[in-house]
Amino acid sequence: MSVILAIESSCDETSVAVCNNGKITANVIANQTIHQNYGGVIPELASRVHQQNIIPVVQQALIDANVSKKDINAVAFTRGPGLLGALLVGVSFAKSFALALDLPLIAVNHMHAHILAHFIEDPKPTFPFLCLTVSGGHTQIVIVRDFDQMEIIGETMDDAAGEAFDKTAKILNLPYPGGPLIDKHAKNGNPLAYTFPVPQIKNFDYSFSGFKTAILYFIRDKVKENPNFIEENLDDICASVQHSIVNILLIKLKKAALEYGIKDIAIAGGVSANSGLRATLQEEAKKLGWNVFIPAFEYCTDNAAMIAIAGHYKFMKNDFVGQDVAPASRMEF
Structure with a gap:
Protein backbone atom coordinates (compact mmCIF):
# COMPACT_ATOMS: atom_id res chain seq x y z
CA MET A 1 0.00 0.00 0.00
CA SER A 2 1.45 3.36 -1.01
CA VAL A 3 0.36 6.94 -1.60
CA ILE A 4 3.02 8.85 -3.49
CA LEU A 5 3.17 12.58 -4.10
CA ALA A 6 5.08 13.31 -7.33
CA ILE A 7 6.58 16.57 -8.57
CA GLU A 8 7.65 17.44 -12.12
CA SER A 9 9.46 20.72 -12.88
CA SER A 10 12.01 19.88 -15.57
CA CYS A 11 11.03 22.65 -18.01
CA ASP A 12 8.03 25.00 -18.09
CA GLU A 13 5.22 22.91 -16.59
CA THR A 14 4.75 22.81 -12.84
CA SER A 15 2.98 19.51 -12.27
CA VAL A 16 2.04 17.51 -9.20
CA ALA A 17 0.34 14.11 -9.13
CA VAL A 18 -0.79 11.58 -6.57
CA CYS A 19 -0.45 7.83 -7.11
CA ASN A 20 -2.52 5.62 -4.81
CA ASN A 21 -1.41 1.97 -5.00
CA GLY A 22 -0.45 2.27 -8.65
CA LYS A 23 -3.47 4.32 -9.70
CA ILE A 24 -3.22 8.01 -10.59
CA THR A 25 -5.81 9.91 -8.57
CA ALA A 26 -4.64 13.45 -9.35
CA ASN A 27 -2.53 15.07 -12.06
CA VAL A 28 -2.42 18.86 -11.91
CA ILE A 29 -0.45 20.83 -14.51
CA ALA A 30 0.21 24.59 -14.45
CA ASN A 31 1.49 25.83 -17.82
CA GLN A 32 3.65 28.90 -18.28
CA THR A 33 2.25 31.13 -21.03
CA ILE A 34 4.83 33.86 -20.42
CA HIS A 35 7.32 32.16 -22.76
CA GLN A 36 5.06 32.79 -25.76
CA ASN A 37 6.29 36.39 -25.71
CA TYR A 38 9.86 35.24 -26.37
CA GLY A 39 9.43 32.40 -28.87
CA GLY A 40 10.87 29.79 -26.49
CA VAL A 41 11.44 28.88 -22.86
CA ILE A 42 13.48 31.40 -20.87
CA PRO A 43 15.12 29.32 -18.09
CA GLU A 44 15.25 32.10 -15.48
CA LEU A 45 11.59 32.98 -16.01
CA ALA A 46 10.65 29.30 -15.86
CA SER A 47 12.33 28.96 -12.45
CA ARG A 48 10.53 32.00 -11.06
CA VAL A 49 7.12 30.82 -12.24
CA HIS A 50 7.76 27.36 -10.76
CA GLN A 51 8.32 29.05 -7.39
CA GLN A 52 4.97 30.82 -7.74
CA ASN A 53 3.10 27.69 -8.84
CA ILE A 54 4.50 24.87 -6.74
CA ILE A 55 2.53 25.35 -3.48
CA PRO A 56 -0.92 25.96 -5.02
CA VAL A 57 -0.41 23.07 -7.46
CA VAL A 58 0.51 20.71 -4.60
CA GLN A 59 -2.54 21.85 -2.67
CA GLN A 60 -4.82 21.28 -5.65
CA ALA A 61 -3.40 17.80 -6.27
CA LEU A 62 -4.07 16.80 -2.66
CA ILE A 63 -7.64 18.08 -2.97
CA ASP A 64 -8.22 16.28 -6.28
CA ALA A 65 -6.86 13.02 -4.85
CA ASN A 66 -8.87 13.45 -1.64
CA VAL A 67 -5.82 12.86 0.55
CA SER A 68 -4.02 14.89 3.21
CA LYS A 69 -0.32 15.32 3.84
CA LYS A 70 -0.42 12.70 6.60
CA ASP A 71 -1.61 10.10 4.04
CA ILE A 72 1.52 10.44 1.90
CA ASN A 73 4.04 7.58 2.13
CA ALA A 74 6.79 8.95 -0.14
CA VAL A 75 7.70 11.90 -2.35
CA ALA A 76 8.86 11.30 -5.92
CA PHE A 77 10.41 14.03 -8.04
CA THR A 78 12.12 14.63 -11.36
CA ARG A 79 15.85 14.78 -10.69
CA GLY A 80 16.73 15.36 -14.36
CA PRO A 81 17.41 15.81 -17.16
CA GLY A 82 16.02 19.32 -17.64
CA LEU A 83 16.66 22.99 -16.96
CA LEU A 84 18.79 23.16 -13.84
CA GLY A 85 17.01 26.14 -12.28
CA ALA A 86 13.58 24.65 -12.94
CA LEU A 87 14.64 21.29 -11.52
CA LEU A 88 16.05 23.00 -8.45
CA VAL A 89 12.62 24.34 -7.49
CA GLY A 90 10.98 20.91 -7.68
CA VAL A 91 13.84 19.04 -6.00
CA SER A 92 14.09 21.58 -3.17
CA PHE A 93 10.36 21.47 -2.52
CA ALA A 94 10.32 17.66 -2.56
CA LYS A 95 13.22 17.48 -0.11
CA SER A 96 11.63 20.02 2.23
CA PHE A 97 8.23 18.31 2.11
CA ALA A 98 9.79 14.92 2.78
CA LEU A 99 12.03 16.22 5.57
CA ALA A 100 9.14 17.95 7.34
CA LEU A 101 7.00 14.79 7.31
CA ASP A 102 9.87 12.27 7.68
CA LEU A 103 9.09 10.64 4.32
CA PRO A 104 11.41 8.76 1.93
CA LEU A 105 12.50 10.44 -1.29
CA ILE A 106 12.34 8.86 -4.76
CA ALA A 107 14.46 10.36 -7.54
CA VAL A 108 13.11 9.78 -11.05
CA ASN A 109 14.82 10.06 -14.42
CA HIS A 110 12.54 12.20 -16.60
CA MET A 111 13.09 10.03 -19.69
CA HIS A 112 12.42 6.79 -17.79
CA ALA A 113 9.16 8.35 -16.62
CA HIS A 114 8.06 9.15 -20.17
CA ILE A 115 8.43 5.45 -20.99
CA LEU A 116 6.69 4.28 -17.83
CA ALA A 117 3.70 6.52 -18.65
CA HIS A 118 2.50 3.46 -20.57
CA PHE A 119 1.76 1.79 -17.23
CA ILE A 120 -0.69 4.44 -16.04
CA GLU A 121 -3.65 3.04 -17.98
CA ASP A 122 -4.57 -0.10 -19.89
CA PRO A 123 -3.60 -1.50 -22.29
CA PRO A 295 -0.24 7.10 -23.95
CA ALA A 296 -3.23 9.40 -23.58
CA PHE A 297 -2.45 12.97 -24.68
CA GLU A 298 -2.25 14.22 -21.09
CA TYR A 299 0.57 11.76 -20.37
CA CYS A 300 2.64 12.56 -23.48
CA THR A 301 3.81 16.05 -22.62
CA ASP A 302 5.60 16.76 -19.33
CA ASN A 303 3.40 15.77 -16.40
CA ALA A 304 3.74 14.49 -12.84
CA ALA A 305 1.57 11.40 -13.38
CA MET A 306 4.45 9.72 -15.20
CA ILE A 307 6.78 10.67 -12.32
CA ALA A 308 4.27 9.21 -9.90
CA ILE A 309 3.95 5.86 -11.69
CA ALA A 310 7.74 5.62 -11.98
CA GLY A 311 7.93 6.44 -8.28
CA HIS A 312 5.40 3.72 -7.52
CA TYR A 313 7.61 1.00 -9.01
CA LYS A 314 10.69 2.41 -7.28
CA PHE A 315 8.80 2.47 -3.97
CA MET A 316 8.00 -1.23 -4.35
CA LYS A 317 11.75 -1.90 -4.53
CA ASN A 318 12.65 0.50 -1.70
CA ASP A 319 14.69 2.52 -4.21
CA PHE A 320 15.10 5.72 -2.19
CA VAL A 321 17.63 8.57 -2.11
CA GLY A 322 18.95 10.73 0.72
CA GLN A 323 18.51 14.41 1.48
CA ASP A 324 21.86 15.10 -0.17
CA VAL A 325 20.41 14.41 -3.63
CA ALA A 326 20.86 17.25 -6.12
CA PRO A 327 19.16 18.08 -9.42
CA ALA A 328 21.00 17.09 -12.59
CA SER A 329 20.53 18.91 -15.90
CA ARG A 330 21.93 15.78 -17.56
CA MET A 331 21.66 12.23 -16.31
CA GLU A 332 22.95 8.83 -17.29
CA PHE A 333 20.11 6.83 -18.74
Whole structure:
Protein backbone atom coordinates (compact mmCIF):
# COMPACT_ATOMS: atom_id res chain seq x y z
CA MET A 1 0.00 0.00 0.00
CA SER A 2 1.45 3.36 -1.01
CA VAL A 3 0.36 6.94 -1.60
CA ILE A 4 3.02 8.85 -3.49
CA LEU A 5 3.17 12.58 -4.10
CA ALA A 6 5.08 13.31 -7.33
CA ILE A 7 6.58 16.57 -8.57
CA GLU A 8 7.65 17.44 -12.12
CA SER A 9 9.46 20.72 -12.88
CA SER A 10 12.01 19.88 -15.57
CA CYS A 11 11.03 22.65 -18.01
CA ASP A 12 8.03 25.00 -18.09
CA GLU A 13 5.22 22.91 -16.59
CA THR A 14 4.75 22.81 -12.84
CA SER A 15 2.98 19.51 -12.27
CA VAL A 16 2.04 17.51 -9.20
CA ALA A 17 0.34 14.11 -9.13
CA VAL A 18 -0.79 11.58 -6.57
CA CYS A 19 -0.45 7.83 -7.11
CA ASN A 20 -2.52 5.62 -4.81
CA ASN A 21 -1.41 1.97 -5.00
CA GLY A 22 -0.45 2.27 -8.65
CA LYS A 23 -3.47 4.32 -9.70
CA ILE A 24 -3.22 8.01 -10.59
CA THR A 25 -5.81 9.91 -8.57
CA ALA A 26 -4.64 13.45 -9.35
CA ASN A 27 -2.53 15.07 -12.06
CA VAL A 28 -2.42 18.86 -11.91
CA ILE A 29 -0.45 20.83 -14.51
CA ALA A 30 0.21 24.59 -14.45
CA ASN A 31 1.49 25.83 -17.82
CA GLN A 32 3.65 28.90 -18.28
CA THR A 33 2.25 31.13 -21.03
CA ILE A 34 4.83 33.86 -20.42
CA HIS A 35 7.32 32.16 -22.76
CA GLN A 36 5.06 32.79 -25.76
CA ASN A 37 6.29 36.39 -25.71
CA TYR A 38 9.86 35.24 -26.37
CA GLY A 39 9.43 32.40 -28.87
CA GLY A 40 10.87 29.79 -26.49
CA VAL A 41 11.44 28.88 -22.86
CA ILE A 42 13.48 31.40 -20.87
CA PRO A 43 15.12 29.32 -18.09
CA GLU A 44 15.25 32.10 -15.48
CA LEU A 45 11.59 32.98 -16.01
CA ALA A 46 10.65 29.30 -15.86
CA SER A 47 12.33 28.96 -12.45
CA ARG A 48 10.53 32.00 -11.06
CA VAL A 49 7.12 30.82 -12.24
CA HIS A 50 7.76 27.36 -10.76
CA GLN A 51 8.32 29.05 -7.39
CA GLN A 52 4.97 30.82 -7.74
CA ASN A 53 3.10 27.69 -8.84
CA ILE A 54 4.50 24.87 -6.74
CA ILE A 55 2.53 25.35 -3.48
CA PRO A 56 -0.92 25.96 -5.02
CA VAL A 57 -0.41 23.07 -7.46
CA VAL A 58 0.51 20.71 -4.60
CA GLN A 59 -2.54 21.85 -2.67
CA GLN A 60 -4.82 21.28 -5.65
CA ALA A 61 -3.40 17.80 -6.27
CA LEU A 62 -4.07 16.80 -2.66
CA ILE A 63 -7.64 18.08 -2.97
CA ASP A 64 -8.22 16.28 -6.28
CA ALA A 65 -6.86 13.02 -4.85
CA ASN A 66 -8.87 13.45 -1.64
CA VAL A 67 -5.82 12.86 0.55
CA SER A 68 -4.02 14.89 3.21
CA LYS A 69 -0.32 15.32 3.84
CA LYS A 70 -0.42 12.70 6.60
CA ASP A 71 -1.61 10.10 4.04
CA ILE A 72 1.52 10.44 1.90
CA ASN A 73 4.04 7.58 2.13
CA ALA A 74 6.79 8.95 -0.14
CA VAL A 75 7.70 11.90 -2.35
CA ALA A 76 8.86 11.30 -5.92
CA PHE A 77 10.41 14.03 -8.04
CA THR A 78 12.12 14.63 -11.36
CA ARG A 79 15.85 14.78 -10.69
CA GLY A 80 16.73 15.36 -14.36
CA PRO A 81 17.41 15.81 -17.16
CA GLY A 82 16.02 19.32 -17.64
CA LEU A 83 16.66 22.99 -16.96
CA LEU A 84 18.79 23.16 -13.84
CA GLY A 85 17.01 26.14 -12.28
CA ALA A 86 13.58 24.65 -12.94
CA LEU A 87 14.64 21.29 -11.52
CA LEU A 88 16.05 23.00 -8.45
CA VAL A 89 12.62 24.34 -7.49
CA GLY A 90 10.98 20.91 -7.68
CA VAL A 91 13.84 19.04 -6.00
CA SER A 92 14.09 21.58 -3.17
CA PHE A 93 10.36 21.47 -2.52
CA ALA A 94 10.32 17.66 -2.56
CA LYS A 95 13.22 17.48 -0.11
CA SER A 96 11.63 20.02 2.23
CA PHE A 97 8.23 18.31 2.11
CA ALA A 98 9.79 14.92 2.78
CA LEU A 99 12.03 16.22 5.57
CA ALA A 100 9.14 17.95 7.34
CA LEU A 101 7.00 14.79 7.31
CA ASP A 102 9.87 12.27 7.68
CA LEU A 103 9.09 10.64 4.32
CA PRO A 104 11.41 8.76 1.93
CA LEU A 105 12.50 10.44 -1.29
CA ILE A 106 12.34 8.86 -4.76
CA ALA A 107 14.46 10.36 -7.54
CA VAL A 108 13.11 9.78 -11.05
CA ASN A 109 14.82 10.06 -14.42
CA HIS A 110 12.54 12.20 -16.60
CA MET A 111 13.09 10.03 -19.69
CA HIS A 112 12.42 6.79 -17.79
CA ALA A 113 9.16 8.35 -16.62
CA HIS A 114 8.06 9.15 -20.17
CA ILE A 115 8.43 5.45 -20.99
CA LEU A 116 6.69 4.28 -17.83
CA ALA A 117 3.70 6.52 -18.65
CA HIS A 118 2.50 3.46 -20.57
CA PHE A 119 1.76 1.79 -17.23
CA ILE A 120 -0.69 4.44 -16.04
CA GLU A 121 -3.65 3.04 -17.98
CA ASP A 122 -4.57 -0.10 -19.89
CA PRO A 123 -3.60 -1.50 -22.29
CA LYS A 124 -0.03 -1.88 -21.05
CA PRO A 125 2.91 -3.30 -23.03
CA THR A 126 4.64 -6.50 -21.97
CA PHE A 127 8.39 -6.83 -21.52
CA PRO A 128 10.48 -6.59 -23.56
CA PHE A 129 9.15 -3.81 -25.75
CA LEU A 130 10.64 -1.07 -27.92
CA CYS A 131 9.90 2.55 -27.09
CA LEU A 132 10.50 5.46 -29.44
CA THR A 133 10.91 8.42 -27.11
CA VAL A 134 10.61 11.75 -28.91
CA SER A 135 10.56 15.21 -27.37
CA GLY A 136 12.02 18.66 -27.79
CA GLY A 137 15.31 17.57 -26.27
CA HIS A 138 15.53 13.82 -26.90
CA THR A 139 15.03 11.25 -29.63
CA GLN A 140 15.77 7.68 -28.54
CA ILE A 141 14.93 4.09 -29.34
CA VAL A 142 14.93 2.12 -26.09
CA ILE A 143 14.62 -1.57 -25.33
CA VAL A 144 12.57 -1.82 -22.15
CA ARG A 145 13.18 -5.15 -20.40
CA ASP A 146 11.70 -4.24 -17.02
CA PHE A 147 10.61 -1.20 -15.02
CA ASP A 148 14.23 -0.48 -14.14
CA GLN A 149 16.01 -2.19 -17.04
CA MET A 150 16.18 0.03 -20.11
CA GLU A 151 18.81 0.26 -22.82
CA ILE A 152 19.18 2.97 -25.44
CA ILE A 153 20.00 1.33 -28.79
CA GLY A 154 19.63 4.47 -30.90
CA GLU A 155 19.52 8.21 -30.28
CA THR A 156 20.00 11.51 -32.02
CA MET A 157 23.59 12.51 -32.73
CA ASP A 158 22.70 16.21 -32.55
CA ASP A 159 19.22 17.73 -32.52
CA ALA A 160 15.95 16.09 -31.46
CA ALA A 161 12.86 15.53 -33.59
CA GLY A 162 10.87 17.90 -31.39
CA GLU A 163 13.42 20.62 -32.00
CA ALA A 164 13.08 20.06 -35.74
CA PHE A 165 9.34 20.70 -35.43
CA ASP A 166 9.84 23.79 -33.26
CA LYS A 167 12.58 25.32 -35.42
CA THR A 168 10.54 24.73 -38.56
CA ALA A 169 7.63 26.52 -36.92
CA LYS A 170 9.90 29.45 -36.14
CA ILE A 171 11.10 29.59 -39.76
CA LEU A 172 7.44 29.67 -40.82
CA ASN A 173 6.72 32.53 -38.38
CA LEU A 174 4.34 30.42 -36.30
CA PRO A 175 3.99 31.41 -32.62
CA TYR A 176 5.51 29.37 -29.78
CA PRO A 177 4.95 26.53 -29.12
CA GLY A 178 5.07 25.78 -32.81
CA GLY A 179 5.12 21.97 -32.94
CA PRO A 180 1.37 21.57 -32.29
CA LEU A 181 0.62 24.26 -34.88
CA ILE A 182 2.56 22.36 -37.55
CA ASP A 183 0.44 19.33 -36.68
CA LYS A 184 -2.75 21.42 -36.98
CA HIS A 185 -1.84 22.87 -40.38
CA ALA A 186 -0.58 19.50 -41.64
CA LYS A 187 -4.06 18.03 -41.34
CA ASN A 188 -5.18 20.28 -44.23
CA GLY A 189 -2.09 19.88 -46.41
CA ASN A 190 -0.56 17.51 -48.93
CA PRO A 191 2.25 15.50 -47.25
CA LEU A 192 3.85 14.80 -50.64
CA ALA A 193 3.85 18.40 -51.88
CA TYR A 194 7.54 18.88 -51.07
CA THR A 195 10.36 16.44 -50.36
CA PHE A 196 13.23 16.83 -47.92
CA PRO A 197 16.42 14.76 -47.51
CA VAL A 198 16.51 11.72 -45.25
CA PRO A 199 19.67 11.74 -43.07
CA GLN A 200 21.91 8.75 -43.75
CA ILE A 201 23.00 7.76 -40.25
CA LYS A 202 24.31 4.29 -39.37
CA ASN A 203 22.65 1.81 -37.03
CA PHE A 204 19.60 3.08 -35.15
CA ASP A 205 20.82 6.63 -34.54
CA TYR A 206 19.22 9.85 -35.77
CA SER A 207 20.34 13.29 -36.91
CA PHE A 208 18.12 16.32 -37.48
CA SER A 209 20.61 19.20 -37.75
CA GLY A 210 21.05 18.81 -41.51
CA PHE A 211 17.32 18.30 -41.94
CA LYS A 212 16.62 21.62 -40.23
CA THR A 213 19.18 23.36 -42.45
CA ALA A 214 17.58 21.87 -45.57
CA ILE A 215 14.21 23.29 -44.55
CA LEU A 216 15.75 26.69 -43.81
CA TYR A 217 17.37 26.87 -47.27
CA PHE A 218 14.23 25.54 -48.97
CA ILE A 219 12.05 28.26 -47.41
CA ARG A 220 14.67 30.94 -48.07
CA ASP A 221 14.89 30.07 -51.77
CA LYS A 222 11.13 29.79 -52.23
CA VAL A 223 10.50 33.13 -50.53
CA LYS A 224 13.03 34.77 -52.87
CA GLU A 225 10.94 33.54 -55.80
CA ASN A 226 7.63 34.40 -54.16
CA PRO A 227 7.49 36.59 -51.02
CA ASN A 228 4.06 35.13 -50.20
CA PHE A 229 5.18 31.51 -50.54
CA ILE A 230 4.76 30.65 -46.84
CA GLU A 231 1.29 32.16 -46.52
CA GLU A 232 0.06 30.60 -49.76
CA ASN A 233 1.43 27.12 -49.05
CA LEU A 234 1.54 26.86 -45.25
CA ASP A 235 -0.61 23.73 -44.96
CA ASP A 236 1.38 21.85 -47.62
CA ILE A 237 4.72 22.89 -46.09
CA CYS A 238 3.65 21.72 -42.63
CA ALA A 239 2.25 18.45 -43.99
CA SER A 240 5.43 17.74 -45.96
CA VAL A 241 7.74 18.54 -43.04
CA GLN A 242 5.69 16.42 -40.65
CA HIS A 243 5.57 13.54 -43.13
CA SER A 244 9.35 13.68 -43.53
CA ILE A 245 10.10 13.74 -39.80
CA VAL A 246 7.70 10.88 -39.11
CA ASN A 247 9.22 8.89 -41.97
CA ILE A 248 12.74 9.41 -40.60
CA LEU A 249 11.60 8.24 -37.15
CA LEU A 250 9.80 5.16 -38.44
CA ILE A 251 12.61 3.96 -40.72
CA LYS A 252 14.90 3.35 -37.75
CA LEU A 253 12.12 2.06 -35.51
CA LYS A 254 11.12 -0.57 -38.08
CA LYS A 255 14.76 -1.56 -38.50
CA ALA A 256 15.19 -2.01 -34.74
CA ALA A 257 11.95 -3.98 -34.36
CA LEU A 258 13.02 -6.34 -37.13
CA GLU A 259 16.56 -6.87 -35.83
CA TYR A 260 15.46 -7.52 -32.23
CA GLY A 261 12.32 -9.44 -33.16
CA ILE A 262 10.09 -7.30 -30.94
CA LYS A 263 6.42 -6.78 -31.78
CA ASP A 264 5.33 -4.60 -28.84
CA ILE A 265 6.08 -1.03 -29.93
CA ALA A 266 5.48 2.11 -27.87
CA ILE A 267 6.01 5.84 -28.33
CA ALA A 268 6.50 8.41 -25.59
CA GLY A 269 7.45 12.03 -25.04
CA GLY A 270 5.90 15.28 -26.18
CA VAL A 271 6.12 14.50 -29.90
CA SER A 272 4.13 11.29 -29.33
CA ALA A 273 1.10 13.60 -29.15
CA ASN A 274 1.61 14.40 -32.85
CA SER A 275 -1.37 13.08 -34.81
CA GLY A 276 0.74 12.30 -37.89
CA LEU A 277 3.13 10.11 -35.90
CA ARG A 278 0.25 8.35 -34.16
CA ALA A 279 -1.62 7.64 -37.40
CA THR A 280 1.46 6.46 -39.28
CA LEU A 281 2.48 4.18 -36.42
CA GLN A 282 -0.96 2.58 -36.43
CA GLU A 283 -0.76 2.05 -40.21
CA GLU A 284 2.64 0.38 -39.91
CA ALA A 285 1.33 -1.78 -37.05
CA LYS A 286 -1.33 -3.26 -39.34
CA LYS A 287 1.27 -4.07 -41.99
CA LEU A 288 3.90 -5.49 -39.64
CA GLY A 289 1.77 -7.17 -36.98
CA TRP A 290 2.88 -4.83 -34.21
CA ASN A 291 1.07 -4.26 -30.94
CA VAL A 292 1.20 -0.48 -30.59
CA PHE A 293 0.97 1.43 -27.31
CA ILE A 294 0.42 5.18 -27.19
CA PRO A 295 -0.24 7.10 -23.95
CA ALA A 296 -3.23 9.40 -23.58
CA PHE A 297 -2.45 12.97 -24.68
CA GLU A 298 -2.25 14.22 -21.09
CA TYR A 299 0.57 11.76 -20.37
CA CYS A 300 2.64 12.56 -23.48
CA THR A 301 3.81 16.05 -22.62
CA ASP A 302 5.60 16.76 -19.33
CA ASN A 303 3.40 15.77 -16.40
CA ALA A 304 3.74 14.49 -12.84
CA ALA A 305 1.57 11.40 -13.38
CA MET A 306 4.45 9.72 -15.20
CA ILE A 307 6.78 10.67 -12.32
CA ALA A 308 4.27 9.21 -9.90
CA ILE A 309 3.95 5.86 -11.69
CA ALA A 310 7.74 5.62 -11.98
CA GLY A 311 7.93 6.44 -8.28
CA HIS A 312 5.40 3.72 -7.52
CA TYR A 313 7.61 1.00 -9.01
CA LYS A 314 10.69 2.41 -7.28
CA PHE A 315 8.80 2.47 -3.97
CA MET A 316 8.00 -1.23 -4.35
CA LYS A 317 11.75 -1.90 -4.53
CA ASN A 318 12.65 0.50 -1.70
CA ASP A 319 14.69 2.52 -4.21
CA PHE A 320 15.10 5.72 -2.19
CA VAL A 321 17.63 8.57 -2.11
CA GLY A 322 18.95 10.73 0.72
CA GLN A 323 18.51 14.41 1.48
CA ASP A 324 21.86 15.10 -0.17
CA VAL A 325 20.41 14.41 -3.63
CA ALA A 326 20.86 17.25 -6.12
CA PRO A 327 19.16 18.08 -9.42
CA ALA A 328 21.00 17.09 -12.59
CA SER A 329 20.53 18.91 -15.90
CA ARG A 330 21.93 15.78 -17.56
CA MET A 331 21.66 12.23 -16.31
CA GLU A 332 22.95 8.83 -17.29
CA PHE A 333 20.11 6.83 -18.74
